[in-house]
Amino acid sequence: MAQLTYREAVAEGIAQEMRRDNNVVFLGEDIAAAGGVFKATVGLFEEFGEKRVIDTPISENAILGAAMGAAMTGLKPIAEIMFSDFLAVCWDMVVNEIAKARYMTNGQVKVPLVIRTANGGGSRFGAQHSQSVENWAMAVPGIKVVAPSNPSDVKGLLAAAIRDPDPVLFFEHKSLYAMKGEVPNGEHVLELGKASVLRQGDDATIVALAAMVPRAVKAAEILATKGIEVTVVDVRSLVPLDTQTILAETVKTGRLFTVEENPRLCGWGSEISSIVTEECFYDLDAPVIRITTPHVPLPSSDNLEDATIPTVERIVETILKNMG
Amino acid sequence: MSENMGNKVSLELYRTQLLARYFEQRASDLFLENLVKGTNHLALGQEAVAAGFGVAMNKSDYTYCTYRGHTHTLVRGAPVAPMLGELMGRECGILGGKGGSMHLTSVEHGAMGSYAIIGAQLCIALGSAWSAQYLGTDQVTTVFFGDGTTNIGTFHEALNMAAVWKLPVVFVCENNLYMEYTPIGKVTAVEHPGADRASAYGLDSIIVDGNDADAVYHAAQDAYARARAGDGPSLIECKTYRHQGHSRADPGKYRPKEEVEAWFARDPISMYRLRMMENGFTDEDLTEMETEIQNTIDEATEVAKLSPVPSLDIIDKDVWADGGSAWRN
Incomplete structure (x- = not known):
């Protein structure tokens, strides 16, 4: 390595x-x-x-x-x-x-x-x-x-x-x-279309992509200190999409949260939410929740941009609020 | 008739123009019979350009054309029945019925596609010229486009990059005087939409009579020699004229009667036939060739008409290299 x-x-x-x-x-x-x-x-x-x-x-x-x-x-x-x-x-x-x-x-x-x-x-x-x-x-x-x-x-x-x-x-x-x-040292080649499960918990599943992945992992660590154990799935590839892993990890916990930087409308989380709702509705304990950027162009100033893109705190708060 | 080189080229230029003309006439007829659906952008009147370049280039060369690309694809050697079959949306179509009139392609003949978004193909043509340069082959890329294309950004991006990289590519502007329904002069800052832009990219300003297959052929030969010598791209403006409107939806009524008559009097095929007669070909020779090519088109038409519509099974085929369309597991 x-x-x-x-x-x-x-x-x-x-x-x-x-x-x-x-x-x-x-x-x-x-x-x-x-x-x-x-x-x-x-x-x-x-x-x-x-x-x-x-x-x-x-x-x-x-x-x-x-x-x-x-x-x-x-x-x-x-x-x-x-x-x-x-x-x-x-x-x-x-x-x-x-x-x-x-x-x-x-x-x-x-x-x-x-x-x-x-x-x-x-x-x-x-x-x-x-x-x-x-x-x-x-x-x-x-x-x-x-x-x-x-x-x-x-x-x-x-x-x-x-x-x-x-x-x-x-x-x-x-x-x-x-x-x-x-x-890894030497030749390193992965397979496209395989999500990776970074952490496993019993209470909820987070599906995230790119920069939202480390934030989701951090949020999971904070939630663990509060007694909530969360699975984190790194999607890695939207096309092809590893729906098998996403569905399987959602069924295990019964709760799915997607975390994306896309603006609210038609972000990739909505497609995953739709697939999960159609294909494992009766395994869900709660509605799928999408954590996204609001439907605005991104502002520039530090405090404005930070309040726009999903943060660790927002992920934690959203999950806590929806765990019921 | 003598069998010298000049005569061989003349015969090939005449034959190629006839093939293009009869194909377009048949496409037009089949559209009126409701056997060709969608739209058709015919190159009737402009055949000398496709023929002149098509005859001058090597079989291994690459070509790109526009949605008005039936003739440019045909002159590369694409078979007639699958070409007509594609216009008719039949199983025998050269694209299996998936592409239609505006996307005719025959990779095995070097016809790398017909592109329906104005200007895109100029940029894509850079790529095959680049690969030929990189791999050290002697292949030249020819890309055809209309006068209207000279006002879109991709034209300028492509010309600049081709010149900077000294790519073996020939840009052929078919100036038929109208950008769809609008006279090109009304929307263009310079008189000659192609040639007047050449100097911006360090290229010679070249204007050719696009209704004279010999003139086109010689201009093409010069450009190909330059490209194969490693001296870079050329931009050639061929002045020509559509016999019909822009597409099937357009009767072309915006064009002055006198202008239309003057250009019909300069029909490339009638002019070429006269020249061949002056050069010693007999009416009998030429009529024989005309009948033979018309028969080829007639036979291909029957083959295409007998072909079934495509199987619905192909809808989800060939999105990906594995032959399928799966986006999930």
């Missing part, structure tokens, strides 16, 4: 796959010589050179278009969209082109690529650089959606995404980049 930060695990995951496969190429804005604006790709340019690690102009459509065309003709591109908010600039490429090409052409066109992007709030960047947009991606058939919560998952899931024959949108959480954690 090695101690790596979340951002170092990004570079490690990419490097592992670039060493293994010469057709893996990487492009994006400021990703090469500068090592990325979040310093998540430091060292790649030096190791793999300008032919494989390429700085692009500020042209998000051209970045994703080039990645798509290259994927269609034999390469395995990794494209970075610097902030996930900027996916709105090139959403046509994601939704109409990359996600649909295989289906529309009856399987003729293949698009094995990864779009990496920095997602989520907590950095005081304001409403256009802080959104959590994984729920947008989840609503589109044809693209896989992954969002790791710790350095080990970053490396293992990124490697899996690069090896996957389908397009994957890989949401890194910008407030987690400094997080340290144990990462």
Whole structure:
């Protein structure tokens, strides 16, 4: 095991796959010589050179278009969209082109690529650089959606995404980049579509994603001191979605709380709530409760942003209030 | 008739234009018979562009086109019956009935797709040019688009990146003078929507008579030589004209009568036929070719008409590489 930060695990995951496969190429804005604006790709340019690690102009459509065309003709591109908010600039490429090409052409066109992007709030960047947009991606058939919560998952899931024959949108959480954690030495590859159960309790189940995972774990620790034992499930991948684990862990406790950064309407928690309600209603002791960001654009100031995104305290209070 | 190289190319250009013309006429007829559903964006009148480039390129090259892409796909060698079958939504369709008129694709022929969101394909075309450059093949990518596309951001993103990366890609602007229903001049800051933008990306300003298959063919040859030599992209504006409206919903009444008549008098296929007669081909030679191609279209039409509608089983196939559509376990 090695101690790596979340951002170092990004570079490690990419490097592992670039060493293994010469057709893996990487492009994006400021990703090469500068090592990325979040310093998540430091060292790649030096190791793999300008032919494989390429700085692009500020042209998000051209970045994703080039990645798509290259994927269609034999390469395995990794494209970075610097902030996930900027996916709105090139959403046509994601939704109409990359996600649909295989289906529309009856399987003729293949698009094995990864779009990496920095997602989520907590950095005081304001409403256009802080959104959590994984729920947008989840609503589109044809693209896989992954969002790791710790350095080990970053490396293992990124490697899996690069090896996957389908397009994957890989949401890194910008407030987690400094997080340290144990990462296995040597080749590390996980499986997409497997949730991970981080903690088990008898009283309630929390399902969380990305930066909400460490907060859910912390909340569970506090609840344990109050005599409430909580299971914490890290979803890790919204598409494919590990409904088996989510349903099984919900049935065991009879209570489900989802914790997400998405704004209130149509966040991924609503889909999970809907699945659980349809498929294990009679195993529930209480309604499924969604803990979300309110339906507002994210404000910038410390105290405003902190009061907007779900906090450990809010998770604890919400669960206490609803345990009855 | 002599069998020299020039004649071979002429014959191929004429044959290819006829195939495109007869295919589009049949697509139009089948639409009127209610056998083609949805919409159709026909390239009647614009066949010389697809033919000129199609004949000049190598089989292994890549092409991308727009929703007005029947002819560009056909000229790559995509088989006629599956092409008509796709327009008719039949099982034999080249996309199994899943794509329709606006998405015709034949990867095995290098026809990498027809794209229905204006400008997207210019960016995607960068990718196959990039992979050819990266892998060291001599493949060139050609991407077709209309005059209206020159006003969307993706056009400029793609031109810039292609120039910076010196990609082997040829951008072909088919200027048919109308952005859907609006004259292109009314909504564009420059007179020549493609050529006048070329200098912004360090490229030569090239305008070609898009109704003259020979002129298109020679311009294509120059651009392909440049691309294969590693000298980067080209932008070629081909001036041409639709014989019909933008799509089936559009009778095209906004176009002045005199303008329409002048362009019909410059029909690419009639002009090419005359040129071939001047160059020693006989009426008999050409009529024989015309009959043969018409027969090909007729036979393919019958095959497509006899094909059943697609099985409902394919609805949940091919979202993913594993052949399925599962999003959960």
